[in-house]
Amino acid sequence: MRPAVFAEWSQQFKRVVELAATGKIGEARHAFCQIDGDALKYWFHYTAQYAGSQRTGALASNGSQTTSPVREKRAARTPSKRTCLELLARDNWACRYCGSPLLHGDDFRSLRGKMGETVFPAGRTNLATHGAKFVFLATFDHVLPHSLGGGTDAGNIVSSCHACNFGKDGFTLDELGLDYPAGDRFAPDQRWLRAVHALRTK
Ligand SMILES: [Zn+2]
DSSP: OOOTHHHHHHHHHHHHHHHHHTTOHHHHHHHHTTSOHHHHHHHHHHTGGGHHHHHHTOTTSGGGGGGSOOGGGHHHHSOOHHHHHHHHHHTTTBOTTTOOBOBOHHHHHHHHHHHOTTTSOBOSSGGGBOTHHHHHBOEEEESSOGGGTOOSSTTTEEEEOHHHHHHHTTOOHHHHTOOOOOTTSSOOOHHHHHHHHHHHHO
16 A cells, blocks of 8 residues: 555654653654655555545545534544553554554654654645654554444544545545554564653653
């Protein structure tokens, strides 16, 4: 689904976190600049976030309903911060669909602060922000979409990158022809887990 070079950038992002967590900010910044943020954000903006619709060819089906969720439902849709951290730990700080390394929002912002606005811009729109957001900032996906009755409980929620979550949209796995994102699909990367822990506790 995603260009092969993304695997290299995932490894590079892990290295960035490792360096930043040990105070090697200059090296971390240099490593971060090797990730092509423009390629990531254009891929997300023009391709990945519409992947579900393109895959089913059904723009007008239920998938479009969740692109503008009813505001009062947000509280029920979104797990608490504590639950999010538990889900990330359960999922080895990686996207359950694609294996991309993920940071919790607090840690993502902390890393962005260390990298600085120049190399890690944080604009309000997709195209004004660094593309790292769309593959390395954790979101939480309802495997059975919330709009179709899927619950906000650990059994129905998986850690997910933006690209997989928003690409999947309000479609079911069956509609998209996707396998269930099993918890053992990707082996835990112990080095990445140590880097995340070091960043979180620094
Ligand atoms: Zn993903």
